[in-house]
Amino acid sequence: MSNQRRNPQQERGEKRLSQLLEAAASVMADVGYEAATMTQIAELAQASIGTLYQYFPNKEALMNALRQQYIDEMKMRWAPFTATPSKLSIKQLVDRIFDIVLDYIEKRPAYFPLLGTPRGNQRDPSGRSWLREHFAALFREKLPEMTLEESFRVANVTVQVLKGMHPLYLETSPEEKQEIVAEFKLLLMSYLKARLKA
Known part of the structure:
Protein backbone atom coordinates (compact mmCIF):
# COMPACT_ATOMS: atom_id res chain seq x y z
CA MET A 1 0.00 0.00 0.00
CA SER A 2 1.13 3.55 -0.69
CA ASN A 3 0.91 4.56 2.99
CA GLN A 4 3.30 1.86 4.13
CA ARG A 5 6.40 3.13 5.82
CA ARG A 6 9.47 2.93 3.61
CA ASN A 7 12.30 0.83 4.88
CA PRO A 8 15.79 2.33 5.34
CA GLN A 9 17.04 0.66 2.19
CA GLN A 10 14.29 2.32 0.13
CA GLU A 11 15.05 5.68 1.70
CA ARG A 12 18.76 5.32 1.01
CA GLY A 13 18.01 4.35 -2.58
CA GLU A 14 15.75 7.37 -3.09
CA LYS A 15 18.34 9.67 -1.54
CA ARG A 16 21.07 8.25 -3.77
CA LEU A 17 18.84 8.63 -6.86
CA SER A 18 18.18 12.25 -5.96
CA GLN A 19 21.92 12.87 -5.52
CA LEU A 20 22.68 11.34 -8.92
CA LEU A 21 20.03 13.44 -10.65
CA GLU A 22 21.27 16.62 -8.95
CA ALA A 23 24.83 15.84 -10.03
CA ALA A 24 23.68 15.19 -13.59
CA ALA A 25 21.85 18.54 -13.62
CA SER A 26 24.94 20.36 -12.36
CA VAL A 27 27.23 18.78 -14.95
CA MET A 28 24.68 19.36 -17.70
CA ALA A 29 24.37 23.05 -16.75
CA ASP A 30 28.17 23.45 -16.68
CA VAL A 31 29.28 21.63 -19.82
CA GLY A 32 26.16 20.65 -21.80
CA TYR A 33 24.86 17.24 -22.79
CA GLU A 34 27.52 16.26 -25.31
CA ALA A 35 30.46 17.00 -23.01
CA ALA A 36 28.87 15.53 -19.88
CA THR A 37 30.18 12.10 -18.93
CA MET A 38 28.93 9.43 -16.58
CA THR A 39 32.30 9.57 -14.80
CA GLN A 40 31.92 13.31 -14.09
CA ILE A 41 28.41 12.77 -12.78
CA ALA A 42 29.42 9.90 -10.51
CA GLU A 43 32.36 11.86 -9.12
CA LEU A 44 30.22 14.91 -8.37
CA ALA A 45 27.62 12.72 -6.66
CA GLN A 46 30.44 11.03 -4.69
CA ALA A 47 29.29 7.68 -6.02
CA SER A 48 31.12 4.90 -7.80
CA ILE A 49 30.61 4.60 -11.54
CA GLY A 50 29.17 1.14 -10.85
CA THR A 51 26.51 2.63 -8.59
CA LEU A 52 25.55 5.12 -11.28
CA TYR A 53 25.17 2.34 -13.84
CA GLN A 54 23.01 0.36 -11.41
CA TYR A 55 20.48 3.17 -11.64
CA PHE A 56 20.97 4.21 -15.27
CA PRO A 57 22.36 2.04 -18.08
CA ASN A 58 23.65 5.05 -20.03
CA LYS A 59 23.76 8.83 -20.14
CA GLU A 60 20.63 9.05 -22.27
CA ALA A 61 18.57 7.15 -19.68
CA LEU A 62 19.91 9.40 -16.92
CA MET A 63 19.10 12.59 -18.82
CA ASN A 64 15.66 11.27 -19.73
CA ALA A 65 14.94 10.72 -16.02
CA LEU A 66 16.14 14.23 -15.23
Missing part, protein backbone atom coordinates in the same frame (compact mmCIF):
# COMPACT_ATOMS: atom_id res chain seq x y z
CA ARG A 67 14.10 15.68 -18.08
CA GLN A 68 10.97 13.93 -16.81
CA GLN A 69 11.58 15.28 -13.32
CA TYR A 70 11.80 18.79 -14.73
CA ILE A 71 8.64 18.36 -16.80
CA ASP A 72 6.73 17.11 -13.76
CA GLU A 73 7.96 20.05 -11.67
CA MET A 74 7.05 22.57 -14.36
CA LYS A 75 3.57 21.09 -14.75
CA MET A 76 2.98 21.70 -11.05
CA ARG A 77 4.19 25.29 -11.40
CA TRP A 78 1.96 26.01 -14.40
CA ALA A 79 -1.17 24.30 -13.02
CA PRO A 80 -2.59 27.30 -11.09
CA PHE A 81 -1.99 29.53 -14.13
CA THR A 82 -3.80 27.37 -16.68
CA ALA A 83 -7.31 28.47 -15.75
CA THR A 84 -6.72 32.24 -15.95
CA PRO A 85 -5.15 33.27 -19.29
CA SER A 86 -8.34 34.65 -20.87
CA LYS A 87 -8.69 37.09 -17.95
CA LEU A 88 -5.17 38.44 -18.26
CA SER A 89 -3.88 41.23 -20.47
CA ILE A 90 -0.98 40.39 -22.79
CA LYS A 91 1.37 42.20 -20.41
CA GLN A 92 0.07 40.20 -17.45
CA LEU A 93 0.34 37.00 -19.48
CA VAL A 94 3.95 37.73 -20.43
CA ASP A 95 4.83 38.78 -16.88
CA ARG A 96 3.40 35.51 -15.53
CA ILE A 97 5.26 33.42 -18.11
CA PHE A 98 8.55 35.11 -17.26
CA ASP A 99 7.96 34.92 -13.50
CA ILE A 100 7.46 31.16 -13.66
CA VAL A 101 10.29 30.48 -16.10
CA LEU A 102 12.85 32.76 -14.43
CA ASP A 103 12.17 31.37 -10.98
CA TYR A 104 12.60 27.87 -12.33
CA ILE A 105 15.79 28.39 -14.34
CA GLU A 106 17.38 30.08 -11.33
CA LYS A 107 16.86 26.80 -9.49
CA ARG A 108 17.30 24.50 -12.52
CA PRO A 109 19.78 26.11 -14.96
CA ALA A 110 19.96 22.87 -16.95
CA TYR A 111 16.24 23.04 -17.84
CA PHE A 112 16.38 24.59 -21.31
CA PRO A 113 19.62 22.91 -22.39
CA LEU A 114 18.18 19.58 -21.32
CA LEU A 115 14.91 20.00 -23.21
CA GLY A 116 16.76 20.68 -26.42
CA THR A 117 19.31 17.86 -26.41
CA PRO A 118 20.32 15.51 -27.79
CA ARG A 119 18.66 15.83 -31.17
CA GLY A 120 18.92 12.11 -31.89
CA ASN A 121 17.41 11.11 -28.57
CA GLN A 122 14.34 8.94 -29.00
CA ARG A 123 12.66 10.33 -25.93
CA ASP A 124 8.93 10.44 -25.38
CA PRO A 125 7.61 13.03 -27.85
CA SER A 126 4.89 14.08 -25.42
CA GLY A 127 7.59 15.05 -22.93
CA ARG A 128 9.61 16.83 -25.57
CA SER A 129 6.70 19.00 -26.69
CA TRP A 130 4.92 19.52 -23.38
CA LEU A 131 5.86 23.18 -22.94
CA ARG A 132 4.82 23.97 -26.52
CA GLU A 133 1.52 22.16 -26.02
CA HIS A 134 0.96 24.10 -22.82
CA PHE A 135 1.58 27.46 -24.46
CA ALA A 136 -0.57 26.53 -27.45
CA ALA A 137 -3.47 25.74 -25.11
CA LEU A 138 -2.98 29.04 -23.27
CA PHE A 139 -3.04 30.98 -26.53
CA ARG A 140 -6.19 29.23 -27.79
CA GLU A 141 -7.83 30.07 -24.48
CA LYS A 142 -6.87 33.70 -25.03
CA LEU A 143 -7.95 33.70 -28.70
CA PRO A 144 -10.48 30.86 -29.26
CA GLU A 145 -10.62 31.36 -33.03
CA MET A 146 -6.93 30.55 -33.33
CA THR A 147 -6.39 27.25 -35.14
CA LEU A 148 -4.37 24.43 -33.60
CA GLU A 149 -1.66 24.93 -36.22
CA GLU A 150 -1.46 28.66 -35.55
CA SER A 151 -1.33 28.18 -31.79
CA PHE A 152 1.57 25.73 -32.08
CA ARG A 153 3.45 28.09 -34.38
CA VAL A 154 3.09 30.92 -31.83
CA ALA A 155 3.97 28.52 -29.00
CA ASN A 156 7.12 27.39 -30.83
CA VAL A 157 8.24 31.00 -31.28
CA THR A 158 7.50 31.72 -27.60
CA VAL A 159 9.62 28.79 -26.48
CA GLN A 160 12.46 29.91 -28.76
CA VAL A 161 12.32 33.42 -27.28
CA LEU A 162 12.64 31.96 -23.78
CA LYS A 163 15.42 29.61 -24.85
CA GLY A 164 17.22 32.53 -26.51
CA MET A 165 17.08 34.53 -23.31
CA HIS A 166 18.39 31.63 -21.22
CA PRO A 167 22.14 31.76 -22.03
CA LEU A 168 22.26 35.56 -21.91
CA TYR A 169 20.45 35.58 -18.58
CA LEU A 170 22.73 33.00 -16.98
CA GLU A 171 25.97 34.52 -18.26
CA THR A 172 25.38 38.18 -17.41
CA SER A 173 25.91 40.12 -14.18
CA PRO A 174 23.08 40.39 -11.63
CA GLU A 175 22.68 44.08 -12.51
CA GLU A 176 22.30 43.31 -16.22
CA LYS A 177 19.86 40.42 -15.73
CA GLN A 178 16.90 42.77 -15.25
CA GLU A 179 17.76 44.62 -18.45
CA ILE A 180 18.02 41.37 -20.41
CA VAL A 181 14.65 40.23 -19.06
CA ALA A 182 13.07 43.58 -19.95
CA GLU A 183 14.33 43.29 -23.55
CA PHE A 184 12.97 39.78 -23.99
CA LYS A 185 9.66 40.70 -22.35
CA LEU A 186 9.32 43.55 -24.84
CA LEU A 187 10.09 41.18 -27.68
CA LEU A 188 7.55 38.56 -26.60
CA MET A 189 4.90 41.13 -25.68
CA SER A 190 5.09 42.80 -29.09
CA TYR A 191 4.90 39.45 -30.83
CA LEU A 192 1.95 38.14 -28.79
CA LYS A 193 0.02 41.38 -29.15
CA ALA A 194 0.22 40.99 -32.90
CA ARG A 195 -0.59 37.27 -32.95
CA LEU A 196 -3.31 37.31 -30.28
CA LYS A 197 -4.88 40.44 -31.81
CA ALA A 198 -4.66 42.35 -28.55
Whole structure:
Protein backbone atom coordinates (compact mmCIF):
# COMPACT_ATOMS: atom_id res chain seq x y z
CA MET A 1 0.00 0.00 0.00
CA SER A 2 1.13 3.55 -0.69
CA ASN A 3 0.91 4.56 2.99
CA GLN A 4 3.30 1.86 4.13
CA ARG A 5 6.40 3.13 5.82
CA ARG A 6 9.47 2.93 3.61
CA ASN A 7 12.30 0.83 4.88
CA PRO A 8 15.79 2.33 5.34
CA GLN A 9 17.04 0.66 2.19
CA GLN A 10 14.29 2.32 0.13
CA GLU A 11 15.05 5.68 1.70
CA ARG A 12 18.76 5.32 1.01
CA GLY A 13 18.01 4.35 -2.58
CA GLU A 14 15.75 7.37 -3.09
CA LYS A 15 18.34 9.67 -1.54
CA ARG A 16 21.07 8.25 -3.77
CA LEU A 17 18.84 8.63 -6.86
CA SER A 18 18.18 12.25 -5.96
CA GLN A 19 21.92 12.87 -5.52
CA LEU A 20 22.68 11.34 -8.92
CA LEU A 21 20.03 13.44 -10.65
CA GLU A 22 21.27 16.62 -8.95
CA ALA A 23 24.83 15.84 -10.03
CA ALA A 24 23.68 15.19 -13.59
CA ALA A 25 21.85 18.54 -13.62
CA SER A 26 24.94 20.36 -12.36
CA VAL A 27 27.23 18.78 -14.95
CA MET A 28 24.68 19.36 -17.70
CA ALA A 29 24.37 23.05 -16.75
CA ASP A 30 28.17 23.45 -16.68
CA VAL A 31 29.28 21.63 -19.82
CA GLY A 32 26.16 20.65 -21.80
CA TYR A 33 24.86 17.24 -22.79
CA GLU A 34 27.52 16.26 -25.31
CA ALA A 35 30.46 17.00 -23.01
CA ALA A 36 28.87 15.53 -19.88
CA THR A 37 30.18 12.10 -18.93
CA MET A 38 28.93 9.43 -16.58
CA THR A 39 32.30 9.57 -14.80
CA GLN A 40 31.92 13.31 -14.09
CA ILE A 41 28.41 12.77 -12.78
CA ALA A 42 29.42 9.90 -10.51
CA GLU A 43 32.36 11.86 -9.12
CA LEU A 44 30.22 14.91 -8.37
CA ALA A 45 27.62 12.72 -6.66
CA GLN A 46 30.44 11.03 -4.69
CA ALA A 47 29.29 7.68 -6.02
CA SER A 48 31.12 4.90 -7.80
CA ILE A 49 30.61 4.60 -11.54
CA GLY A 50 29.17 1.14 -10.85
CA THR A 51 26.51 2.63 -8.59
CA LEU A 52 25.55 5.12 -11.28
CA TYR A 53 25.17 2.34 -13.84
CA GLN A 54 23.01 0.36 -11.41
CA TYR A 55 20.48 3.17 -11.64
CA PHE A 56 20.97 4.21 -15.27
CA PRO A 57 22.36 2.04 -18.08
CA ASN A 58 23.65 5.05 -20.03
CA LYS A 59 23.76 8.83 -20.14
CA GLU A 60 20.63 9.05 -22.27
CA ALA A 61 18.57 7.15 -19.68
CA LEU A 62 19.91 9.40 -16.92
CA MET A 63 19.10 12.59 -18.82
CA ASN A 64 15.66 11.27 -19.73
CA ALA A 65 14.94 10.72 -16.02
CA LEU A 66 16.14 14.23 -15.23
CA ARG A 67 14.10 15.68 -18.08
CA GLN A 68 10.97 13.93 -16.81
CA GLN A 69 11.58 15.28 -13.32
CA TYR A 70 11.80 18.79 -14.73
CA ILE A 71 8.64 18.36 -16.80
CA ASP A 72 6.73 17.11 -13.76
CA GLU A 73 7.96 20.05 -11.67
CA MET A 74 7.05 22.57 -14.36
CA LYS A 75 3.57 21.09 -14.75
CA MET A 76 2.98 21.70 -11.05
CA ARG A 77 4.19 25.29 -11.40
CA TRP A 78 1.96 26.01 -14.40
CA ALA A 79 -1.17 24.30 -13.02
CA PRO A 80 -2.59 27.30 -11.09
CA PHE A 81 -1.99 29.53 -14.13
CA THR A 82 -3.80 27.37 -16.68
CA ALA A 83 -7.31 28.47 -15.75
CA THR A 84 -6.72 32.24 -15.95
CA PRO A 85 -5.15 33.27 -19.29
CA SER A 86 -8.34 34.65 -20.87
CA LYS A 87 -8.69 37.09 -17.95
CA LEU A 88 -5.17 38.44 -18.26
CA SER A 89 -3.88 41.23 -20.47
CA ILE A 90 -0.98 40.39 -22.79
CA LYS A 91 1.37 42.20 -20.41
CA GLN A 92 0.07 40.20 -17.45
CA LEU A 93 0.34 37.00 -19.48
CA VAL A 94 3.95 37.73 -20.43
CA ASP A 95 4.83 38.78 -16.88
CA ARG A 96 3.40 35.51 -15.53
CA ILE A 97 5.26 33.42 -18.11
CA PHE A 98 8.55 35.11 -17.26
CA ASP A 99 7.96 34.92 -13.50
CA ILE A 100 7.46 31.16 -13.66
CA VAL A 101 10.29 30.48 -16.10
CA LEU A 102 12.85 32.76 -14.43
CA ASP A 103 12.17 31.37 -10.98
CA TYR A 104 12.60 27.87 -12.33
CA ILE A 105 15.79 28.39 -14.34
CA GLU A 106 17.38 30.08 -11.33
CA LYS A 107 16.86 26.80 -9.49
CA ARG A 108 17.30 24.50 -12.52
CA PRO A 109 19.78 26.11 -14.96
CA ALA A 110 19.96 22.87 -16.95
CA TYR A 111 16.24 23.04 -17.84
CA PHE A 112 16.38 24.59 -21.31
CA PRO A 113 19.62 22.91 -22.39
CA LEU A 114 18.18 19.58 -21.32
CA LEU A 115 14.91 20.00 -23.21
CA GLY A 116 16.76 20.68 -26.42
CA THR A 117 19.31 17.86 -26.41
CA PRO A 118 20.32 15.51 -27.79
CA ARG A 119 18.66 15.83 -31.17
CA GLY A 120 18.92 12.11 -31.89
CA ASN A 121 17.41 11.11 -28.57
CA GLN A 122 14.34 8.94 -29.00
CA ARG A 123 12.66 10.33 -25.93
CA ASP A 124 8.93 10.44 -25.38
CA PRO A 125 7.61 13.03 -27.85
CA SER A 126 4.89 14.08 -25.42
CA GLY A 127 7.59 15.05 -22.93
CA ARG A 128 9.61 16.83 -25.57
CA SER A 129 6.70 19.00 -26.69
CA TRP A 130 4.92 19.52 -23.38
CA LEU A 131 5.86 23.18 -22.94
CA ARG A 132 4.82 23.97 -26.52
CA GLU A 133 1.52 22.16 -26.02
CA HIS A 134 0.96 24.10 -22.82
CA PHE A 135 1.58 27.46 -24.46
CA ALA A 136 -0.57 26.53 -27.45
CA ALA A 137 -3.47 25.74 -25.11
CA LEU A 138 -2.98 29.04 -23.27
CA PHE A 139 -3.04 30.98 -26.53
CA ARG A 140 -6.19 29.23 -27.79
CA GLU A 141 -7.83 30.07 -24.48
CA LYS A 142 -6.87 33.70 -25.03
CA LEU A 143 -7.95 33.70 -28.70
CA PRO A 144 -10.48 30.86 -29.26
CA GLU A 145 -10.62 31.36 -33.03
CA MET A 146 -6.93 30.55 -33.33
CA THR A 147 -6.39 27.25 -35.14
CA LEU A 148 -4.37 24.43 -33.60
CA GLU A 149 -1.66 24.93 -36.22
CA GLU A 150 -1.46 28.66 -35.55
CA SER A 151 -1.33 28.18 -31.79
CA PHE A 152 1.57 25.73 -32.08
CA ARG A 153 3.45 28.09 -34.38
CA VAL A 154 3.09 30.92 -31.83
CA ALA A 155 3.97 28.52 -29.00
CA ASN A 156 7.12 27.39 -30.83
CA VAL A 157 8.24 31.00 -31.28
CA THR A 158 7.50 31.72 -27.60
CA VAL A 159 9.62 28.79 -26.48
CA GLN A 160 12.46 29.91 -28.76
CA VAL A 161 12.32 33.42 -27.28
CA LEU A 162 12.64 31.96 -23.78
CA LYS A 163 15.42 29.61 -24.85
CA GLY A 164 17.22 32.53 -26.51
CA MET A 165 17.08 34.53 -23.31
CA HIS A 166 18.39 31.63 -21.22
CA PRO A 167 22.14 31.76 -22.03
CA LEU A 168 22.26 35.56 -21.91
CA TYR A 169 20.45 35.58 -18.58
CA LEU A 170 22.73 33.00 -16.98
CA GLU A 171 25.97 34.52 -18.26
CA THR A 172 25.38 38.18 -17.41
CA SER A 173 25.91 40.12 -14.18
CA PRO A 174 23.08 40.39 -11.63
CA GLU A 175 22.68 44.08 -12.51
CA GLU A 176 22.30 43.31 -16.22
CA LYS A 177 19.86 40.42 -15.73
CA GLN A 178 16.90 42.77 -15.25
CA GLU A 179 17.76 44.62 -18.45
CA ILE A 180 18.02 41.37 -20.41
CA VAL A 181 14.65 40.23 -19.06
CA ALA A 182 13.07 43.58 -19.95
CA GLU A 183 14.33 43.29 -23.55
CA PHE A 184 12.97 39.78 -23.99
CA LYS A 185 9.66 40.70 -22.35
CA LEU A 186 9.32 43.55 -24.84
CA LEU A 187 10.09 41.18 -27.68
CA LEU A 188 7.55 38.56 -26.60
CA MET A 189 4.90 41.13 -25.68
CA SER A 190 5.09 42.80 -29.09
CA TYR A 191 4.90 39.45 -30.83
CA LEU A 192 1.95 38.14 -28.79
CA LYS A 193 0.02 41.38 -29.15
CA ALA A 194 0.22 40.99 -32.90
CA ARG A 195 -0.59 37.27 -32.95
CA LEU A 196 -3.31 37.31 -30.28
CA LYS A 197 -4.88 40.44 -31.81
CA ALA A 198 -4.66 42.35 -28.55
